[in-house]
Amino acid sequence: MQLIDPPATYPPDGLEDWFCGGHTFLPDGRLLVVNGTNMHASCDPETGFTGHQDAWILNPFTVPAPTWVQAPQLDKRWYPTAKLFGDGTVGVFGHTSAPIGGLQPVHWLQWTPGPNGWITRDNLKKKTDCTAPTEDNSIFDYPRLQVLSNGQLMWADSYHPEGLHELDNDPTRYLDIGPQTWCPSVQYQWKEATTPSTLPRDGGTAQLILWNGDHGPATFKEIVYAIAGATVGVDGNDCSLPTSTFLKSVEKIVNPTATDPPPGQSLPAWVSVADLHEGRANANVTILLDGSIFVNGGVTTDGSGSCCSLFHAERFKPEEIFGGPPADWAEQNPQSVDRRYHAVAGLLPDGRVFSAGGFMLPLVYDPDPPPSDEVLDAKAMSAHTIEVFSPGYMFAPSRPTIDSTSFVVPQRVYQYNAQVVFNVHLASNASVARVAALRNGTSTHAYNPDQRYVQLEFNPPVSLGNGFWRITAFAPTDGSHAPPGYYMLTVVDNSQRPSPAEWVVFES
Numbered sequence: 001m002q003l004i005d006p007p008a009t010y011p012p013d014g015l016e017d018w019f020c021g022g023h024t025f026l027p028d029g030r031l032l033v034v035n036g037t038n039m040h041a042s043c044d045p046e047t048g049f050t051g052h053q054d055a056w057i058l059n060p061f062t063v064p065a066p067t068w069v070q071a072p073q074l075d076k077r078w079y080p081t082a083k084l085f086g087d088g089t090v091g092v093f094g095h096t097s098a099p100i101g102g103l104q105p106v107h108w109l110q111w112t113p114g115p116n117g118w119i120t121r122d123n124l125k126k127k128t129d130c131t132a133p134t135e136d137n138s139i140f141d142y143p144r145l146q147v148l149s150n151g152q153l154m155w156a157d158s159y160h161p162e163g164l165h166e167l168d169n170d171p172t173r174y175l176d177i178g179p180q181t182w183c184p185s186v187q188y189q190w191k192e193a194t195t196p197s198t199l200p201r202d203g204g205t206a207q208l209i210l211w212n213g214d215h216g217p218a219t220f221k222e223i224v225y226a227i228a229g230a231t232v233g234v235d236g237n238d239c240s241l242p243t244s245t246f247l248k249s250v251e252k253i254v255n256p257t258a259t260d261p262p263p264g265q266s267l268p269a270w271v272s273v274a275d276l277h278e279g280r281a282n283a284n285v286t287i288l289l290d291g292s293i294f295v296n297g298g299v300t301t302d303g304s305g306s307c308c309s310l311f312h313a314e315r316f317k318p319e320e321i322f323g324g325p326p327a328d329w330a331e332q333n334p335q336s337v338d339r340r341y342h343a344v345a346g347l348l349p350d351g352r353v354f355s356a357g358g359f360m361l362p363l364v365y366d367p368d369p370p371p372s373d374e375v376l377d378a379k380a381m382s383a384h385t386i387e388v389f390s391p392g393y394m395f396a397p398s399r400p401t402i403d404s405t406s407f408v409v410p411q412r413v414y415q416y417n418a419q420v421v422f423n424v425h426l427a428s429n430a431s432v433a434r435v436a437a438l439r440n441g442t443s444t445h446a447y448n449p450d451q452r453y454v455q456l457e458f459n460p461p462v463s464l465g466n467g468f469w470r471i472t473a474f475a476p477t478d479g480s481h482a483p484p485g486y487y488m489l490t491v492v493d494n495s496q497r498p499s500p501a502e503w504v505v506f507e508s
Contacts, residue, residue, distance in 0.1 A: 002066075004058065004060075004065075004066050005065075006018075006068070007056060007068035007070070009070075010054075010056070010068070011054070015038050015052070016036060016037070016038055016052040016054050017036050017037040017038075018033060018036045018037075019036055019037045020035075020036055020037045020051075020078050020079050020141075020445070021033055021034060021035045021036030021037075021080070021444075022034050022035060022079075022080035022081055022082040022092060022094070022142075022444070022449075023082055023442045023444070024082040024083065024084045024090060024442055024449070024450055025084065025440055025442065025450065025485050025486065026057070026084065026088075026090070026485065027084070027088045027483075027484035027485045027507060028485075029060065029061065029485065029486050029505070030057050030058060030059050030060070030061075031057065031058040031060070031442070032055065032056075032057050032071065032082065032090060032111075033055065033056045033057070033058065034055045034071075034074060034077070034080060034082055034092055035051050035052060035053070035054070035055070035074070035076070035077040035078065035080050035092070036051070036052055036054070036078075037050075037051070037052070037078065038050045038051060038052035038076070050076065050078065051076045051077040051078035051079075051080075051095070052076055053073040053074055053075060053076045053077070054070070054073060055070070055071035055072065055073060055074055056068050056069070056070055056071060057069045057070075057071050071111075072111070072118055073118075074092060074111070074118045075118075077092065077094065077095065078094075078095045078141065079094050079095040079141030079142050079445070080092045080093060080094040080095065080142070081093050081094050081142050081143050081144075081145050081447075081449050082449070083145050083147055083153070083449060084147075084450070084483045084484075084485065085147055085479070085483060086147065086151065086478060086479025086480040086481075086483050086484070087479060087508075088479070088483075088484050088508070089111060090111045091153070092111075093143055093145060094141055094142060094143050095141045141445075142444075142445055142447050142449075143155055143157060144156045144157040144203070144204075144205045144226075144447070144449075145449065146205060146207050146224055146256075146452075147480065147483060148174075148222065148224075148256060148257070148480065149209055149220065149222050149477075149480050149481045150257055150480065151176070151480045152174045152175060152176055152257065153174065153175040153176075154172065154173070154174055154224065154256055155172065155173040155174070155175070156172060156205050156224060156226050157201055157202075157203060157205075157226070157229070172193050172194060172195065172253070172256070172270070173193075174193060174256075174257070193256075193257075193267050193268075194253070194267050194268065194269045194270060195270070201229055201230055201281075202229045202230050202281040202282045202446070203226055203227055203228050203229025203230075203247070203281065204225075204226075204227040204228065204229070204283055204284070204285030204295065204446075204447070205224060205225060205226060205227065205285065206224070206225040206227065206285055206287050206293045206451070206453075207222070207223070207224050207225075207451075207452040207453070208222070208223045208224075208225075208287070208291065208318065208320070208321070208452070208453045209221075209222050209452065209453065209454045209455065209476075209481055209482075210222075210223070210320055210321065210455045211434070211455040211456065211457050215457070219457065220455075220477075220481065221254060221255060221320065222254070222255050222256065223252050223253070223254050223255075223318065223320060224252065224253050224256055225250060225251070225252045225273075225285075225293065225318075226250070226251050226252070226253075226270070227250050227276070227283075227285055227293070227295060228246070228247045228248060228249065228250065228276055228279060228280050228281065228283060228295070228298070229246075229247050229281050230245065230246050230247065230281035245279070246278075246279030246280055246281050246299070246300045246301055247279050247280075247281075248275040248276040248277070248278055248279040248280070249272065249275055249276075250272070250273045250274065250275060250276060250316070250329075251270045251271060251272050251273065252270070252271060252273055252318075253268055253269065253270045253271070254268055254271075255268050256268055273316075273326060274316065274326060274327065274328045274329055275329070276295065276314055276329050277312075277314060277329060277331055278300050278310060279300050279301075280295075280298035280299060280300050280310050281298055281299060281300075282297070282298045282299060282340055282341045282343075282445075282446040283295050283296060283297050283298030283310070283446060284296055284297050284298075284339070284343060284344065284345035284355065284443065284446050284447075284448065285448065286345050286346060286347055286353050286441075286448065286451070287347065287438060287451055287452070287453045288315075288347065288351065288353070288391055288393075288498075289347070289351040289393070289436075289438065289488070289490045289492070289498035289499075289501060290321075290391075290393055290492055290496055290497075290498045291317075291318065291321040291322075291434075291436065291453055291455075291492070292315055292316060292317045292318070292321075292322075292391075293315065293316045293317075293318065294313060294314075294315050294332075294353055294389075294391070295313060295314045295315075295316075295329075296313035296314075296332075296335060296339060296345060296353070296355055296389070297309075297310065297313075297335075297339030297340055297343045297345070297355065297358060297446065298310050298339075298340055298446065299340045299341070309338045309339075309340055311334035311335055311336070311338075312331050312332065312333070312334040312335075313331070313332040313333070313334070313335065313389065314329040314330065314331055314332060315329065315330050315332055315391070316328075316329045316330070321434075322496065332389070332391075333389075335355060335387050335389070336387065337358075337383050337385055337387060338358060338383060339355050339356075339357070339358040339383065339387075340358050340446070341358065341445060341446055342357055342358050342444075342445055342446070343355065343356065343357045343358030343383070343446050344356050344357050344358075344443035344444060344446075344448075345443055345448070346441050346442075346443050346448065346451075347438060347441065347451070347488065348388070349488050349500060349501040349502075349503070350394075350500045350501070351390075351391060351393060351394055351490075351498060351500060351501070352388050352389060352390050352391070352394060353388065353389045353391070354386055354387070354388050354389075355386070355387045355388070355389065356383070356385065356386040356387070357383055357384075358383050358446075393496070393497055393498055396495070396497045397427075398427035398430070398497070399493075399497045399498070399499060399500070400424050400425065400426050400427075400430070400432075400491045400492070400493050400497060400498070400499035401424065401425045401499050401500065402422060402423070402424050402489070402490075402491060402499050402500070402501075402502045403422065403423040403424065403425065403468070404502055406422045406423035407420075407421070407422045407502075408421040408422070409421075411505075412502070412503065412504045412505060413504075413505040413507060414475040414504060414505065414506055414507070415475065415506075415507060415508065416475050416476055416477060416478050416479065416482075416506060416507075416508060417474060417475055417476075417477060417478075418474070418475045419472055419473070419474060419475075420456065420471075420472075420473040420474065420475055420489070420504065421470070421471065421472050421473075422470075422471055422502075423464065423468050423469065423470055423471065424461075424468070424469050424471055424491045424499065425467050425468050425469075426467055426469055426493055427467070427493070428467065430493040430494060430495060430497075431461075431493060431494045432458070432461050432469065432471065432491055432492075432493060432494075433492045433493055433494045433496070434455050434491075434492045435455065435456045435458045435471060435473045435489070435490070435491050435492075436453060436454060436455050436456065436489075436490055436492065436498075437454045437456060437476070437482065437487035437488065437489050437490075437504065437506070438451065438452070438453050438454070438487060438488045438490070438501070439451055439452045439454070439482065439483070439485065439486075439487055440485065440486045440487065440488065452482070454476055454481060454482045454487070456473040456474060456475070456476070457473065457474045458471060458472060458473040458474065459472045459473075471491065475506050476506055478508075479508060482506050484505075484506055484507045484508060485505065485506070485507075486503055486504075486505055487503070487504050487505070487506060488501035488502070488503065489501055489502050489503070489504045490502075
């Protein structure tokens with residue numbers, strides 16, 4: 001593992017910090033890091049910390065070491081979610097520069113790589129009435145956003161702007177990030193659709209785009225999962241509130257859209273799937289190579305109002321991928337370190353999951369009386385370790401293997417809809433169940449906004465003898481199905497054994 005130093009000129013004024021910033025990978029594989037914490041001399045947690053406006057780009061391909069370049073500045077912002085869209089631009093959503101607890105109307109900051117830098121969009125509104133001004137729709141920290149295959153942006157969690165401890169069970173919201181045809185002369189508009197039974201804060205999301213095996217239009221199904229979270233509480237960690245509720249519920253929505261349905265048909269609705277074994281908030285959610293969903297870390301409550309860390313992990317196999325009756329969540333081996341808020345997790349190309357960071361002791365906000373400096377120091381302790389989890393398929397004999405030298409396009413850069421041709425080795429009597437590409441994710445504060453699982457259409461494999469098969473798959477249809485950039489390509493056989501992944505790039 002290589003340690004990458006910060007830029008030599010960072011921070012510009014000695015105050016900025018990447019803590020509580022956002023990030024996403026650009027189409028060319030560089031990492032964009034936006035905003036973060038601006039620390040003031042007062043050290044007052046209510047007024048002494050605000051967002052800053054700096055942005056940086058890390059180029060991991062330069063030699064002998066990765067290099068940083070400062071990007072154009074944007075609005076001051078804290079806890080943002082950065083989303084790469086299908087056209088290669090980036091939108092930044094979320095908390096503005098207000099101190100802890102502050103909620104302000106927010107902006108969509110869209111950035112196209114090039115000299116023009118950031119474009120500030122109008123305030124995002126949640127009503128669709130174009131004839132009169134509409135109420136501001138404040139978005140708090142790290143909104144759970146998904147870029148859908150129909151080109152819309154989906155906001156899959158909720159926040160009530162009236163106060164930190166209240167939940168507004170609002171409908172799921174959608175935004176047309178393309179032509180903005182609803183109200184082109186007024187505001188950018190969120191459009192409301194169906195409502196989950198419990199719309200949580202600080203939960204996890206997972207997005208799957210699945211091929212149904214047919215050829216032609218309408219051959220893909222999209223599923224978004226909303227996993228656990230907290231209905232009341234500050235960042236899912238304040239277990240001192242007697243009304244805090246930590247959810248074990250999991251819901252999914254199939255083919256989400258805000259398009260008006262034909263007469264007699266309803267909008268796609270959220271439906272419940274199997275619950276987790278325990279309620280938890282601020283857990284990390286990672287999509288594995290085989291398409292299963294892995295959850296680790298986070299907190300729950302022990303009933304007395306104190307936070308309890310969750311060490312055991314859970315894994316779920318979506319029926320749309322694995323078939324059979326609806327599955328339950330299966331408990332996995334526990335990890336050894338407390339991984340809660342500020343923890344990160346992500347998929348490695350060989351199929352393992354790394355888990356790192358996180359606060360090691362409960363956080364209690366707005367204590368009365370204020371704790372001593374020693375207690376504050378203890379409560380701010382974070383884990384400086386990394387653990388790696390090996391799912392069961394890592395121990396399966398005779399996993400498929402992709403011949404890394406067999407790609408017809410050696411650079412492995414494919415335009416949308418292009419053929420992706422390579423060889424794979426299968427065990428005797430094994431066959432190819434699916435070919436999938438998993439977007440290279442980014443993770444912070446127990447949230448990974450970039451990950452997605454995209455099945456690829458493929459032709460019947462051609463035998464080459466000695467267990468080798470020629471695969472002709474097809475790159476995703478467009479950037480809405482798979483935003484441009486780096487993906488982990490894997491082949492899964494009929495025994496649900498995924499191959500170690502190989503890197504590929506999809507682009508327009």
